[in-house]
Amino acid sequence: MRLLMVGDVVGRPGRRIVERAVPLLRRLRDIDFVVVNGENAAGGSGLTPDMYRSFIRHGVDCVTMGDHVFRRSEIQSVLQSETRIVRPANYPSEAPGREFTVLTAHNGVAVGVINLLGRVFMRPVDCYFAAVDRVLSRMSDRVRVILVDFHAEATSDKQLLGRYLDGKVSAVLGTHTHVPTADSCILPGGTAFQCDVGMTGPHDSIIGRRVDRVMRTTRTFFPTRFDVATGDVRLNGAIVTVNPSSGVATDIERVCLTDDDVDALQRESQESQTGNGGNGGLG
Template identity: 55%
Template sequence: MKILFIGDVVGGPGRKIVSQVLPRLIRRWGLGLVVCNAENSAGGSGLTLRCYEELIDAGVDVMTMGDHVYRKDEIHQIFDQTDRVLKPANFPSDSPGPDLALVEARDGTLAAVFSVLGRTFMKPVDCPFRAADRVLERIAPSVRVVFVDVHAEATSDKQLLGRYLDGRVSAVLGTHTHVATADEQVLPGGTAFQADVGMTGPHDGILGRRYDRVLSATLSNVPTHFDVAVGDPRLNGALVSIDPSNGRAMAIQRVSINQHDAQRILNDAPDQPADPSLPRS
C-alpha cells in the first residue's frame, strides 16, 4: 500500500500544482491514500470551502491542519460536511472539529490518520506525546495502518515523537517549517519518518510568501501583509510504502515535483503503469 503525504499546501499556486498532477500520480504510482496538510491553502493561512473542494476534486482523501486551523470561519462549515479534515489531537477536547479520521484506502485497507501540534516555539497546547497515546487507544487493533502528521517547529520534537511512536504507527511525518529535511528513514520498529516533508506552493519567496514583503517588514520593523508568492511552484511530500498486513513501513521516498516535472507528468500517457521514480529534467 502506498500513501502520498503532501506537505503544507500554500495558496493558489500550491492548490494548482496539486490539481495538475495528483490525478496522474494516483494512477501512475498506484496510490492507496493521499493525505495533505491544508492549513495554509487559503491565501496562505486557513482553509475555505472552495479550497477544500479543489483539493478533494484533485484526489486528496484526508486533510490535516495545524496552528492556523481556525483562521478562516468557513472551517466550521467544512467540519459540518466531513470528518476528514482534522484539528490537531492535542487541542482542547471542546475545540471544534474531529481529531481522527478512519478511512478506507483505494485497495480496501482501513487506515487511521491524525495530527499533533508541537510545543517548542508554538502556542501552548497539550502534550503531543500523551495526545498521541490517547488517540491510539481509540483505534481498533484491526486497523494496522496509522499515519501521523506532526506539525511542529523543532526538528528535535519531531524526532522524539518519531522514536516514541516507532513500532506503534506506520508513519510519523513532519510539517509546518515549509523546508524539506533530508532525514527520511524507516525507524527500527517499522515506522517511516521525516522531520519535514516540505512545502507545496511557490518556492520563489520566503516559505511561500513574497520575499520583498518579508524583507521590507524585517528591515523596517513595520508590519505588512505577507502576500503569497507565485513563482517556482513545487509539490513536496513523501511517498511511503506500507505492508497493510502489519502496518509496518517498508520504504519512504522524498517527493519534489517542480513545474517542469509537472508538465512532463501531464504529457505522459494517462495509463502509464505505476512507477515510484519521478521524471527529472
C-alpha cells in the first residue's frame, strides 16, 4: 500500500494546491492513505474548522498539527470531536485533542497516525520518547501500519527518533522547517525516514512568507506583518510504500509538484478517462 505525507501547508496557496493535487494523486498514483500537516493553513499559522473540513472533502484522511495547533481557538471543538485530526502527543494530557488516531485506509487496512513535537530550539514540551512509547502501548496490536509526523526543528532530534522507532513504525517523517531534506531512506529495521518533507505553499518566499517583509524586519528590527507569499506554489511531501501485513516500509519517494505538474496530472486524468493513456510525473 502507498501512503502520502504532505508537508506543512502554508496559507491559501498551500490549501489550493492540496485541494487540486490530492484527488489526482489518489487516483493516478494509487494512494491508499493521505496525511497532511495543517498547522500553518490559516494565513500561515493555525487551522480553522472550515479548512479542516475542506481537506477531508478533498481526499485527506488525517490532519496532523504542530506548535501552532492552538493558534486559532475555534479549532478546539474539532480537535475534541473529530477522529481525523491529531495534536502533538507530547503536549500535556490536559490539552484538548487526540494524541493519536487509527483510521481505515482506502484498501481497508488500519493506519495509525501519531504527531510529536521536538524539544531543540522549540518551546519546552514533554519527552517525545516517553510520549511515543505511551501511545504505541495503547495502540492495538492489529495496527501494523503506523506513520509518525515529527514536527521538529533540529535534524539530530529527527534522526534520533527515526532510529529509536526503526522497526516499530512504518514511517517517521519530519515537518516544521519548511525545507525538504535529501535524506529519504529506509532504515535497517524497515522504517521509512526523512528529516523534513518540506513545505506545501509559495516557494518564492522565506519559508512561505513575503521576502520583502521578512527582509525589512530582519535588517531593521522594525516590526512588519509577515504576510503569506503567493509565487511558485509547490506541494512537497513523500510517498511511502508499505507492506500492509507487516507494516514494513519498502520504498520512500520524495514528492515536489508545481502548479504546472498538477495541470499535467489533470490532463493525464482526463486522458485516462477517455482511454488515451497519459504519462504525467510527480515533478
